[in-house]
Amino acid sequence: MKLKNKVILTLLVVTGFFQKITAQTEFETWGNLIGIRTDQGLHGFNTSLLLVNEQKYQWPTRKEGQKTDFKRDDETKIFSYEMRNIRWTQTIKSLTTHSVRVQIDFSSPKDTLIQGAYFRINLPQEFNNETRFEITNPESLSALDISSDFDNTSYKAPVQAVSMLTKKRGIHIKAKDQTELMITMGKDSINPEFGLNFAIATGSLAAGKTYSNTFDIEVSGEPENAPVALKLFPEQEGNLFEGIGGNFRLQNPKNDPQVIDYSLDNLNVTWGRVELPWKLWHPDLDKNPKLEAKNGNLHPKVEASLEMARRLDKRGIPVILAAWFAPNWAIIGERAEGVNLDGSRGNQLDQSKKEEIYRSITSYVEFLKEEYGVEAFLFSFNESDLGIDVRQTPEEHDQLIRELGSLFKNAGLNTKLLLGDTADANGWDFTTTASLNPESVPYIGGVSFHSWRGWSQKNLLEWYDIANRVGQPLFVGEGSIDAGAWRYPQIFEEPSYALEEIRIYLKILKFAQPLSILQWQLTSDYSVLSGGGIYGNDDKLKPTQRFFNLKQLGKTPSGLRNIPVTSNQESVTAAALGSKERGQYALHLVNKGGKRSIEVTGIPSSISAFNVYVTDQNNSFKRIKKVQVSNGKINLFAEGGSFISLFSVDLK
Structure with a gap:
């Protein structure tokens, strides 16, 4: 096995790392996970199911890339897919405050030869070339265990568990059944874009046979919840929003x-x-x-x-x-x-x-x-x-x-x-x-x-x-x-x-x-x-x-026009509207991160306060508070995973 740059690989036995209570899994509409939301915020990563044929052509699950079905059974989320006559089922269930369980089932209606079917996890950019990998291997490895099938593969071997650790965050994955793992790296030496590919099935598939594995994913450390600075430019009025x-x-x-x-x-x-x-x-x-x-x-x-x-x-x-x-x-x-x-x-x-x-x-x-x-x-x-x-x-x-x-x-x-x-x-x-x-x-x-x-x-x-x-x-x-x-x-x-x-x-x-x-x-x-x-x-x-x-x-009050607003955090999306003539302003923002403080500057001197409303899974267009403007700025606290609106007028 080989590993590039400064990535450190440690082989050890990883014990259980789960506790009770549940986290919230976030995923794309077609089922690819985008992270786990805890009380601290969203711990982001991306997953997909990947089919690789004998000629190494890859079909990942993606938007409108396969036939998709979704059902919810209480807190369990079940995605079903058909891809080139191959059938996948992905079952997602929260386990603890920081962990989820993902079960993958895979089958073909006829005897088929493939390179492999994989559960893939792509790590975010903060997992850079100083990331430490802690891997639980079987007791012995052969030369065949560490041959490479993917381009840019840095590591291939059977594993039971793997942890990816930075100075602030960790992602820990434990497979129910020992499986082959291939770690790929991009060409950027500083941000190598790690991909972890866990094999569900490889080689010859028997018609009608179901290949399965279950992965417990736990997150640790602190997600990115840096304070947010928003700045309005009310003099630059743009197009009307009705x-x-x-x-x-x-x-x-x-x-x-x-x-x-x-x-x-x-x-x-x-x-x-x-x-x-x-x-x-x-x-x-x-x-x-x-x-x-x-x-x-x-x-x-x-x-x-x-x-x-x-x-x-x-x-x-x-x-x-x-x-x-x-x-x-x-x-x-x-x-x-x-x-x-x-x-x-x-x-x-x-x-x-x-x-x-x-x-x-x-x-x-x-x-x-x-x-x-x-x-x-x-x-x-x-x-x-x-x-x-x-x-x-x-x-x-x-x-x-x-x-x-x-x-x-x-x-x-x-x-x-x-x-x-x-x-x-x-x-x-x-x-x-x-x-x-x-x-x-x-x-x-x-x-x-x-x-x-x-x-x-x-x-x-x-x-x-x-x-x-x-x-x-x-x-x-x-x-x-x-x-x-x-x-x-x-x-x-x-x-x-x-x-x-x-x-x-x-x-x-x-x-x-x-x-x-x-x-x-x-x-x-x-x-x-x-x-x-x-x-x-x-x-x-x-x-x-x-x-x-x-x-x-x-x-949003009528007669307002778009005005520029800047944000220092990509995880916060904001749009602002206002009218100097009407003396009214509105600011809408979505916080995809965790709990954090937000400072808004550039507020016109004519505005004395904003009414704050929030919609999320716990609040339905709820008025939270009224914040006073001081020296053209306000400070407020934003819940994670929320849509927040500030109105300078009292809503009817």
């Missing part, structure tokens, strides 16, 4: 109404997005859809969507229309189901019928205005960059904006087109052609992306620039973080999901500066409520942590 919005695409007639009622009655919804059910509005090209509707031939789902738009409009909530499915006569070829043979999705519109297409869509917008008294602010095809379900090229998107926008205007409609409305934040280049076309820009009324993926700072700044380029507000047309979570909906009630979702919203708010973030959805689909039969849960209908996150963010 608050949260919601999607109201009706898909479940039984469960949608109760969720919509509760959401509209208890949340400050400022924008609404409703489906234009185009396929059902105009199924027959030879018939006039407006005339058919006026004669009573209106599909129930179309009528429900029209009524939903009217309901929002009566509450003073502006309406955005989005179309998913086109009529059969308007698309090229057979209707797509899932992924096409060429890897694309959805259907392109038949450009030979574009005039009929434009008139058909216009007829719906006119009918909504004439018969229901609602003039939609914006229209788009949902995620047409991806093909969910109409697929467009950037040039076709530009053409639609220019030509349909002109037709709307000539029909006396004020409805404009929404630029983008892309499947994620990575899709900003889809908007370039239209955003640079002076003939299209007059018909653009807003810009939109969906927040399922790609929320890097670079991408968010691209969207900020695009909206400023066309001089129109930016929207997050669909807000959330895991588009596949409908398959394992119990994840929506996990504190990890709730905290990460609101953290991403604050990051978007800080860098992209949208006018509104429209939650997907405020119906029973991806619901922010639980019970009432939603996802089979027959308990009493009740709000979840995600609901209170929205309520707290939605309480």
Whole structure:
């Protein structure tokens, strides 16, 4: 065996290191662990399940990288996966205040030859080249035990337990059954990026046989809980933030109404997005859809969507229309189901019928205005960059904006087109052609992306620039973080999901500066409520942590604009808003670390105090205290894993 740099390897017998009471395991929505939260804070690390085939190609569990299922049995979390016909099950259970147990089960439906299936743990950067490894080996090792299978492998041998120790922290792993461990290192000599790969199975797999092992993971020492320094720059007022919005695409007639009622009655919804059910509005090209509707031939789902738009409009909530499915006569070829043979999705519109297409869509917008008294602010095809379900090229998107926008205007409609409305934040280049076309820009009324993926700072700044380029507000047309979570909906009630979702919203708010973030959805689909039969849960209908996150963010006073805020700690994400004219300010922050003190400076002299609210797994939009401003600064204490908001006004 070999080890690089200054890493010290100690072979010893490790005794049990567990006590009673429980810690909180935090994980990604698809099940990769991101750490263990104790009373001291979050002890971070990252795990994955890794399949390596005979040619050494690697398939780790990752976002949308495998079929995932999730179930919760009391405090036990169970993730199930299918990956290349291989089946994994990962069961997570807290043991003590500092430890969790992870059981891995692995099987193949047929005889298969692989290099290996592994439980992988990647250590954070603080585990640098001075990290000490204490490893419990079997009594004897052979030369074959220490051969290497992975590139950059520094150590390979059978182990029973291993501890990774720095001056401040420790991570201790004990396997139920002795197993092969390979430790890999990156090329950086100072921060080598250690990966620990525990073998679950290697070589020839017997059909139907289950390979298993259980790992007890304990953390020790002090996590990073350094004091936080936030600084506001109130003189630099940016784009307006009007608050949260919601999607109201009706898909479940039984469960949608109760969720919509509760959401509209208890949340400050400022924008609404409703489906234009185009396929059902105009199924027959030879018939006039407006005339058919006026004669009573209106599909129930179309009528429900029209009524939903009217309901929002009566509450003073502006309406955005989005179309998913086109009529059969308007698309090229057979209707797509899932992924096409060429890897694309959805259907392109038949450009030979574009005039009929434009008139058909216009007829719906006119009918909504004439018969229901609602003039939609914006229209788009949902995620047409991806093909969910109409697929467009950037040039076709530009053409639609220019030509349909002109037709709307000539029909006396004020409805404009929404630029983008892309499947994620990575899709900003889809908007370039239209955003640079002076003939299209007059018909653009807003810009939109969906927040399922790609929320890097670079991408968010691209969207900020695009909206400023066309001089129109930016929207997050669909807000959330895991588009596949409908398959394992119990994840929506996990504190990890709730905290990460609101953290991403604050990051978007800080860098992209949208006018509104429209939650997907405020119906029973991806619901922010639980019970009432939603996802089979027959308990009493009740709000979840995600609901209170929205309520707290939605309480931002109207008329406030984004202002810069800096943070000296990456584990705290903050967004600030204010208005010198109104004399009001709000600061939102997510603390993913542990308990810590926070100092906020740069507060205008006109502000004397802030009301502090918190939402976490123990508090639901709870007013904690009122802190007084002194010499332009305040000091407060933040709980770990919390969403905290400070308002300079008393909330009603």
